Amino acid sequence: MNKPAKLRSRNPSTADGQTMYSLVRAAHVLESRLEEALEQVGLSLAKFGALSHLVKEGEPLSLSECATKMTCVRSNMTQLVDRLEADGLVRRVEDPEDRRAVRAAVTPLGKERYAAGVREVEKVQAEFSKTISGIDRGTLERVLSAIK
Amino acid sequence: MNKPAKLRSRNPSTADGQTMYSLVRAAHVLESRLEEALEQVGLSLAKFGALSHLVKEGEPLSLSECATKMTCVRSNMTQLVDRLEADGLVRRVEDPEDRRAVRAAVTPLGKERYAAGVREVEKVQAEFSKTISGIDRGTLERVLSAIK
DNA sequence: ACTATACTATTCATATATGAATAAGCCCGC
DNA sequence: GCGGGCTTATTCATATATGAATAGTATAGT
Incomplete structure (x- = not known):
């Protein structure tokens, strides 16, 4: 449902700051698109993410394991599972x-x-794929994965 | 304070999905770093963003204008300004x-x-700048700005 | 001048996130 | 076997976000 407004605008101190x-901003746009797409089938990005780990694992995961896989705190998983359970999905x-x-x-x-x-x-991925044709995917992946 | 856990993990349907x-994920990491850096001076990313628009404008902005500049709904701005006011910043x-x-x-x-x-x-920007040395900034900017 | 419409901010319900505090259960070293 | 130190999930307070509903104000068209 929510996407951060925080940094949808920019601060022009340096040229690289611009890129950052x-x-x-681009990531927020993509998240919005994903949220919108998933809304069509009654899911949010958070719910979809949790389901994807559970489905791929093939067996029940503890909430701690889920939280680890989703890189979030456990209390968040408690609430997310509350909502998934209310939806009858887990x-x-x-x-x-x-x-x-x-x-x-x-x-x-x-x-x-x-x-x-x-x-x-x-x-959404197909859409995105079209947009980034014209940049070397390997280089981009390498740079993005260097951000940790 | 919060960053979405939503999509910190990935879904491997297509190679481009991976890139998306x-x-x-990279954006979330950057946001975390910004939040952490701003925490040192008692700000959040949301508060910093709002202040940046107000400072740059040089004169008081209506909450609607603020919301538009931050690309968020007005009710969000009402709450953010509540907190900024409580902090004595606006x-x-x-x-x-x-x-x-x-x-x-x-x-x-x-x-x-x-x-x-x-x-x-x-x-944080200087850090980021080092990380993305090795990719053509212009190309990256062009691709990122095509995502809207 | 009045009315319809549109825009103002706020409030409320809800979703997503964090982090601190708590209670229950596990396990290691003795 | 038991005490202390983990890990488990939950609860609570809070921050950030959305969207619906509301009340007040502005404004355009008649």
Whole structure:
């Protein structure tokens, strides 16, 4: 639902600052497009991201593992799983191995919804692909992955 | 304070999808760095962004104008100005020309804080600049600005 | 002058994120 | 086996964002 307004504008101190802001702005635009596309199938980017890890893993993941994979704090995952559960897309199941842990299991509806999300996301990716034709993808990937 | 966990991970449907996710991830990393840098001087990225528009404009802006410049909805600006006002960085002033409007005026403390923020942000920009040496800046800018 | 329409900011409900505090359960060294 | 130190999830307070609903003000067209 929300996208940060924070830095949608820019600060012109240096030329590179410009590029940095451009990159952040472009990412926000892409996120908006993804949110919009996923909204068509009743998902948000956050929900889609969580489902994608669960579906790919093929078995229930503890909320801690989910949080790690999504690079967010656990309290965020607690709330996200609350919403996913309310939507009927995942179920909380106990972990018999570790009674502290709670695992999130994707429901059949969750799998369906995820598949529909993938189809929507692929459209956005195709769009994006056209836009970045005309830049060397390898170089771009290398630079982007250097930002950590 | 917050950065989206949403898409910090990736979905490997196509190679270009990878690049799209890389871009989004990189932007989140940059935002985190900016948030961290600004935290040193008691600012968030959202607050810094609002201050930057107000300082550059040189005179009080209505909340609607602020929202437009920050590309966010007005209710967001209402809350952001609430927090900036609580920090003593801006003041709400009435607009004698239009009794509907409320303008945000930067305080002297706000100007100082902004200047301190700029110094912090410049450090992050310098860091970023090093990272992207090795890619043609013009090409990158052109591609990024094509995303809208 | 009046009315319809549009724009102002605010409030409210909600989603997404963080981080601190808490309670429960695990496990290592003794 | 037990005490201390992790890790687990949750709750709470808060920040940032959206969008719907509202109240007040402005303005254009008649």
